Amino acid sequence: MRSEDRRELILAAAAVVFGERGYVGTTTDAVAKAAGISQPYVVRMFGTKAALFQAVLDRSLDKLILEFRQEIAEYDPARGELHACIGRRYVELLADRGLLLSLMQAFMLGADPEIGPTARAGFLRVYRLLRDEGRFSPEEATEFLSGGMMINTLVGLRMGADFDTDPEVREMLTAAMPTKAALLRDLARH
Amino acid sequence: MRSEDRRELILAAAAVVFGERGYVGTTTDAVAKAAGISQPYVVRMFGTKAALFQAVLDRSLDKLILEFRQEIAEYDPARGELHACIGRRYVELLADRGLLLSLMQAFMLGADPEIGPTARAGFLRVYRLLRDEGRFSPEEATEFLSGGMMINTLVGLRMGADFDTDPEVREMLTAAMPTKAALLRDLARH
DNA sequence: GTCTATATGCGGATAGAC
DNA sequence: GTCTATCCGCATATAGAC
Known part of the structure; x- marks a missing residue:
């Protein structure tokens, strides 16, 4: 396989494992198994586990920014308010397993001297995009991000696993994501 | 020192390190150093690192619940709306270093077979408290929790570290926490 | 109640073959 | 481009002394 394709394959697998x-x-071995290759090859391709994680973060953030930017560009007021439309995109990104969770895992390691700066810069990029291109006020932007962090947390918790068995979970998830609550159940099946 | 006091000392130190x-x-050694004792003694006292983490979670959640319950009990409408009052308590809990962050770290490990159930149960306890004792609607409760997850994320990111040097950070934090933004700066000094 | 010494297992990284 | 074999360091946990 071409090195470039292999690289993308590993990054996708790594995002899932890092997110989880x-x-x-x-472990680099878990990433290797998820990608169907040997552990030393993962290291060989990215140099170190830390470099692999940074690559995953870059890829995740680029995808997120791309989606948001696209939504802003194509925005049609007939389909609802902008923050609702971008919110829909955000929820759809949950299908790209590991993308949002690997970012969130990085956000929780802000004290790390290598991950911290990257994580802060990434978060700020999203904030700026909403504010400058999306014309959100600072308050609108942080409110939007709050909803995003809530969703990340609920996914991280695998709260959807109890969607069918616990009525309170169902109620809470429905309140948090009116139309897409059931999606969290499906995501938790892994 | 009495075993009971030592236990509390270790738990407080562990919450900080786990949160970070x-x-x-x-490492149990990092906890030991933070508590000023030897590594094997940490293990001796709690059995395993996993058990120590569970104990930290219990302690953190109990403190959080206690504060919220107290605020609800003492609630005086003259001091603003209930969600604002509880929100103020929440922010004050940031002073208890590691308390909210150790919980948040657990929330991101929902896929773990041991941590996951504890984390989900803990999150639900808070939700139920807001709904049943605080008389929040499901929507009000999830909105409140969203703000909480946003704050946890910003603290986890150590975003306050750039409060003085980056005007955009200042703007964002001020939008997210109107009165208490500067608090995040001080928290990031560690 | 608290320590020092240490056994043991695991994971990242390297060497080198094909 | 990809593998097998392996080194080495680190972290949890145990043994046992004081």
């Missing part, structure tokens, strides 16, 4: 177990909890 | 580095990233 966090940076430290992820 | 996450469950997997925390």
Whole structure:
């Protein structure tokens, strides 16, 4: 396989594993198994586990920014308010397993001297995009981001696992994501 | 020192370290050093690192619940709306270093077979408290929690570290926490 | 109640073959 | 481009002394 394709394959697998177990909890061997290759090859391709994580973060953030930017460009007021439209995109990104969770795992490691700066810069990029291109006020932007962090947390918790068995979970998820609550159930099936 | 006091000392130190580095990233030796004792003694006292983390979670959640319950009990409409009052308590809990962050770290490990159930149950306890004792609607409760997850994320990111040097950070934090933004700066000084 | 010494297992990284 | 074999360091946990 071409090195470039292999690289993308590993990054996708790594995003899932990093999102699930966090940076430290992820072994390069687990990434290798998820990508169907050998552990040393993962290291060979990215140099170090830390470099792999940074690559995953870059890829996740680029995808997120791309989606948001696209939504802003194509925005049609007939389809509802902008923040609702971007919110819909955000929720759709949950289908790209590991994308939002790997970012969130990085956000929780702000004290790390290498991950911290990257994570802060990434978060700020999103804030700026909403404010400058989306014309959100600072208050609108932080409110939007709050909803995003809530969703990330609920997914991280695998709260959807109890969607069918616990009525309170169903109620809470429905309140948090009126139309897409059931999606969290499906995501938790892994 | 009495075993009971020592236990509390270790739990407080562990909450800080777990909150900073996450469950997997925390070594029992780092906890021991933070508590000023030897590594084997930490293990001796709690059995395993996993048990220590569970104990930290219990302690953190109990404190949080206690504060919220107290605020609800003492609630005086003259001091503003209830969600604003509880929100103020929440922000004050940031002073208890590690308390909210260790919880948040657990929330991101929902896929873990041991941590996951505890984390979900803990989150639900807070939701139920807001709904049943605080008389929040499901929508009000999830909106409140969204703000909480946003604050946790900003603290996890150590976003306050750039409060003085980056005007955009200042703007964002001020929008997210109108009165208490500067508090995040001080928290990031560690 | 608290320590020092240490066994043991695991994970990241390297060497080198094909 | 990809593998097998392996080194080495680190972290949890145990043994046992004081």
